[in-house]
Amino acid sequence: MIIVSKFWTNLFSFGKANAITIFPIIFLKYGFFKDNRVLIRHERIHLRQALELGVVFFYLWYLCEFAIRFARLRDFDQAYLHISFEREAYRHEDDPDYLSKRKIWAFWHHL
Numbered sequence: 001m002i003i004v005s006k007f008w009t010n011l012f013s014f015g016k017a018n019a020i021t022i023f024p025i026i027f028l029k030y031g032f033f034k035d036n037r038v039l040i041r042h043e044r045i046h047l048r049q050a051l052e053l054g055v056v057f058f059y060l061w062y063l064c065e066f067a068i069r070f071a072r073l074r075d076f077d078q079a080y081l082h083i084s085f086e087r088e089a090y091r092h093e094d095d096p097d098y099l100s101k102r103k104i105w106a107f108w109h110h111l
Contacts (some may be wrong), residue, residue, distance in 0.1 A: 002040070004031045016077075021046040023055045042093040049085050049107055058085075084110040 001024060008027040012020045019039050020027045026043040033039055050058040062085055070079035080086060087110035092098040 002026045002028060002034060004028045004034075006030070014076075019043050021050070023047060023050045023058070037096070038093050041096070041098070042089045044099060045089040045092060045102075046085060048099060048102065049088070052104055061085075084108070 003025055005027045006029050008022070009015075009017050009020045009029040012022070018029045018033055018036075019042070021043045024047065026040065026047070028034060028039075052058075053061065062083060065083050065085075066079055069082045070076065073079050073082065081090070084107045088107040091110070092102075
């Protein structure tokens with residue numbers, strides 16, 4: 001499910017993200033992002049990650065990993081980009097077949 005809501009993307013990313021996935025919903029900052037296949041694929045990778053780990057555990061892990069990376073790097077953007085879930089999603093967002101061939105717990109290789 002995809003919903004356009006500038007409010008949620010601003011709330012959870014301090015206005016930096018064009019999309020946010022809060023399982024099972026992908027929130028887009030602007031309606032025209034519905035046509036951005038790369039962005040939608042990136043967010044669908046997060047949906048798969050959340051299903052694998054369990055939704056609550058996924059978000060707890062995500063926040064803990066962000067906090068650890070932020071403490072080490074002291075940079076919000078760099079901490080975000082170094083989260084294993086984001087590294088996997090960014091690395092494979094251009095591959096339209098990725099989700100069909102993705103192995104379970106693939107984010108683990110990006111820690």
